Amino acid sequence: MQEGRQPILELQGITKSFGGVEALRGVDFALLPGEIHGLVGENGAGKSTLMKIIAGVHAEFSGRFLLDGQEMRFRSARDAHAAGIAMVHQELSVAPDLTVAENVFLGNQPTNRLGLVQWRRMAREAGEQLARFGIDVDPTSRLGDLPIGLQQLIEIARVLFSGARIVILDEPTSALSPPEVERLFATLRRLREEGTAIVFISHFIEDILRVSDTVTVFRNGRKVAETASAATTKGALIEAMIGRGGEALEHSYTDDLVLPRPSDSPAVLKVDQLSLARSLKDVSFEARAGEVLGIYGFMGCGQQELSRILFGKLQPDAGTLAVEGTLKTFASTAAARRAGVALVPESRRAMLFHQEPVYKNISISILDRIASLLLKPAQERDIAKRQVEQLQIRPPVVGLDLGMLSGGNQQKVALAKWLTYPPKLLVLCEPTRGMDVGAKNDVINIVRDLRAKGLAIIVLSTEPETVLSLADRILVLKRGAVVREFKNEPVSKDRLLEAA
Amino acid sequence: MASSETAAATGQRARGVAPFLRSQMRNIAPFLTLIFLSAFFALASPSFATIDNLGNILTQVSVTGVIAVGLTFVILCAEIDLSIASIANVTGIAVAYFTLQDSYVNIANIPLPGALAILLSILLCAALGLVNALGLTVIGIPSFIMTLAMMQIAAGISALLVRGQIAYKVPGLISTLGSGAIGGIPWIVIVAAIMLLGGHLVLTYTRFGRYVYMVGGNREAAEYSGLNVKLILGSVMVISAVCSGIGGMLGVAHFGSAQQNEFDTYLLDSIAAVVVGGTSLFGGRGGIGNTIVGLFVLGVLNNGLDHVNIDSFLKILIRGVILLAALIINVYAQRLREKAAE
Structure with a gap:
């Protein structure tokens, strides 16, 4: 930490608990003006809770909160905003039906004396702001028509240029392509020169080390380390995060990895010339039993649409889809499920019932196998208990509401839904996104087990590490088309990024 | 509800009594309202708290109760059915239309044997419900608008x-x-x-009932779990229409006549019974147990206001205010529940 500068924000002895569980225990945190402060820690370590306290989302906590040396309390996110604190949340929160300019000026459109919106001025200024960020788009175009990565950059740009003195970025790079990340970093550095204090939360430790001045590590609600970024390494940070030798767990995948010979087992799924509007162009591939097929590409490359087509949520414009040699057109997700296809989407929220107990979440997809008319709750619970034991879901209480589980455990429940009666084809979107190292490893082991049982598995991800850690064969998807297939050959993060 | 409540209870035990009560607010608040109203009217009027009057209340809420069974399914799925009263009316009229009337009744009707008349009437309301279902699921018209149109169509047929x-x-x-x-x-x-009772058993103990709760709780998740969401939504619209039709036939017999606009007040009453009872307007929470409490709250209120000396025009306003209060509690309970689950 640089000496001689007054912290703009200082927290002392912050403790916060949720229903008796302590999420933060006596945390001290100081933020200097003109500093980029990286935060790392496993899921549930307390990073997000601390940031939500700073951003006024959580108003109840104990400890001292000093802004510019003055003790104060925010009662709401509005208060924090008024004090110059802005946060970009992990999930995209834009208005897709409004124009780019309207999104940039959301909530504070320039108006004339009569209170009418000055559309031309708004478009011009939005264009100028985005240009400073290196984004060249027509400010009058509809935001929803742009690629996801660009939408995310525009949202970040809006917050960065809102005049806030303290900006909190929660996983800002997860949806961005490498050149977009570079642009973001350049902008962050410029804002740092102007005196803005920036908090940067990420699972990508390389990103944190590259852009931040200081790194703070959280573990189990405590701050366990704070060091200058220049004076630490990825290995040291991972070790501090998980409290054991981390090198073995977090494979970096920078070296070549040799993919095995393609399996000659029968094709479970055969996709031919699949096309969908502007998302997919003539996509053809096969998925074989006992093989993990990885599909890699940047955000917006068409992965999401492809996975939805496989599960009957979207209908393709052209092309065919065959399961075990039989042509299928899935009119609904129920039809896909009956044909033996299962999907775990990238968002857990999209497939889990947060206000229902764990066992109902696990049994919902298989109820027709265990109950024809009347429910059999005892059997449902038994099945759920077996899955909870096998996947080591914590806490192991099947009657607990799902919302009370941590993110990683929720992801395991999402998998457990499909495992009692394994499908023929399992489609996993971003199976390890946002997970801590330990939970990631658990998921990787579960997927390997399933492969050994002869399932055909497709893993779609925008994170090269995810695909590299799981796949036997890798397709690279670029702007809706398959541009490269890696099989029985060396592959690395660099090679994947290059192909995409 | 019994099984899901015990499940919730085990889940919450470790977290103390206050969060549990907060998460159960939607079940507790209507019950307290009922006790409060009953106590108030019992003190205000000697003729209120009598066995005879209990019978009156039960009879008065019966038609609403039959209609509210189907509506509970619809609201549990986070949809709405505004055509219930019109469908009740047209079904009641249809069953009379297919029955031999006295000679002074000037309607060119088609007299049929009783069983056939009942069957055709049930088919009519089921068909109208099916139109609602198709409009909602196949064409994708929001239920609010679809059933608003059906309200007119059914009134037109009547x-x-x-x-x-x-x-x-x-x-x-x-x-x-x-x-x-x-x-x-x-x-x-x-x-x-x-x-x-039948509605309760279906919702609590059958696979279909579970699907209704899950679709209402998180429709997207239900779809990603491989449920046929459209089939379930369509089914509840048909169930609602058939319950309304049965309510309509019974109502016509109860009133002793079948005519236009006979059931107009039943739209608001049925929705009020379900919502006042605490079934969530956002779907997935509540059930027939809640609807029964809601029916009693409404019944006690309507009946009690007749027992105390009160301006009959003021009654309408009071009912409106009580409904608003229930809506506020409903939305507030949902928020508390979400907080408890966070």
Whole structure:
């Protein structure tokens, strides 16, 4: 930490608990003006809770909160905003039906004396702001028509240029392509020169080390380390995060990895010339039993649409889809499920019932196998208990509401839904996104087990590490088309990024 | 509800009593309202708290109760059905239309045997429900608008059938169930009780019932779990229409006549019963148990206001205010529940 500068924000002895569980225990945190402060820690370590306290989302906590040396309390996110604190949340929160300019000026459109919106001025200024960020788009175009990565950059740009003195970025790079990340970093550095204090939360430790001045590590609600970024390494940070030798767990995948010979087992799924509007162009591939097929590409490359087509949520414009040699057109997700296809989407929220107990979440997809008319709750619970034991879901209480589980455990429940009666084809979107190292490893082991049982598995991800850690064969998807297939050959993060 | 409540209880035990009470607010608040209203009217009027009057209340809420069974399914799925009263009306009129009327009734109707008349009437309301279902699921019209249109369509069919006249005769079975009694208990109360019980059993103990709760709790998740969401939504619209139709036939027998606009007040009453009872307007929470409490709150309120000396025009305003209060509690309970689950 640089000496001689007054912290703009200082927290002392912050403790916060949720229903008796302590999420933060006596945390001290100081933020200097003109500093980029990286935060790392496993899921549930307390990073997000601390940031939500700073951003006024959580108003109840104990400890001292000093802004510019003055003790104060925010009662709401509005208060924090008024004090110059802005946060970009992990999930995209834009208005897709409004124009780019309207999104940039959301909530504070320039108006004339009569209170009418000055559309031309708004478009011009939005264009100028985005240009400073290196984004060249027509400010009058509809935001929803742009690629996801660009939408995310525009949202970040809006917050960065809102005049806030303290900006909190929660996983800002997860949806961005490498050149977009570079642009973001350049902008962050410029804002740092102007005196803005920036908090940067990420699972990508390389990103944190590259852009931040200081790194703070959280573990189990405590701050366990704070060091200058220049004076630490990825290995040291991972070790501090998980409290054991981390090198073995977090494979970096920078070296070549040799993919095995393609399996000659029968094709479970055969996709031919699949096309969908502007998302997919003539996509053809096969998925074989006992093989993990990885599909890699940047955000917006068409992965999401492809996975939805496989599960009957979207209908393709052209092309065919065959399961075990039989042509299928899935009119609904129920039809896909009956044909033996299962999907775990990238968002857990999209497939889990947060206000229902764990066992109902696990049994919902298989109820027709265990109950024809009347429910059999005892059997449902038994099945759920077996899955909870096998996947080591914590806490192991099947009657607990799902919302009370941590993110990683929720992801395991999402998998457990499909495992009692394994499908023929399992489609996993971003199976390890946002997970801590330990939970990631658990998921990787579960997927390997399933492969050994002869399932055909497709893993779609925008994170090269995810695909590299799981796949036997890798397709690279670029702007809706398959541009490269890696099989029985060396592959690395660099090679994947290059192909995409 | 029993099983899900115990499940919730085990889940919450470790977290103390206050969060549990907060998460159960939607079940507790209507019950307290009922006790409060009953106590108030019992003190305000000596004629209120009598066995006879309890019978009155039960009879008065029976038709609403039958209609509310189906509506509970719809609201649990986070949809709405505004055509319930119109469908009740047209089904009641249809069953009279297919029955031989006295010679002074000036309606060009088609008299049929009683069983056939009942069957055709049920088919009519089921068909109207199916149109609602198809509009909602296949075409994708929001249920609010779809059933608003159906409200007009059903009213139109009613108008065409009776052409401003009044019919009086209904098949014997309907007449008995609607206005007869057995051992001093009106049949209509027994029918309402059986339908409420049936609705409860379906929602609590069958696979379909579970699907209704899950679709209402998180429709996207239900789809990603491989449920046929459209089939489930379509089914609840048909169930709602058929329950309304049965309520309509019983109602016509109970009132002793079948005519236009006879059921207009039942739209608001049925929605109020379900919502006042605490079933979440956002879907997935509540059930027939809640609807029964809601029915009693409404019944006690309507009946009690007749027992105390009060301006009959003021009654309407009071009912509106009570409904608003229930809506506020409903939305607030949802928020508390979400907080508890965070």
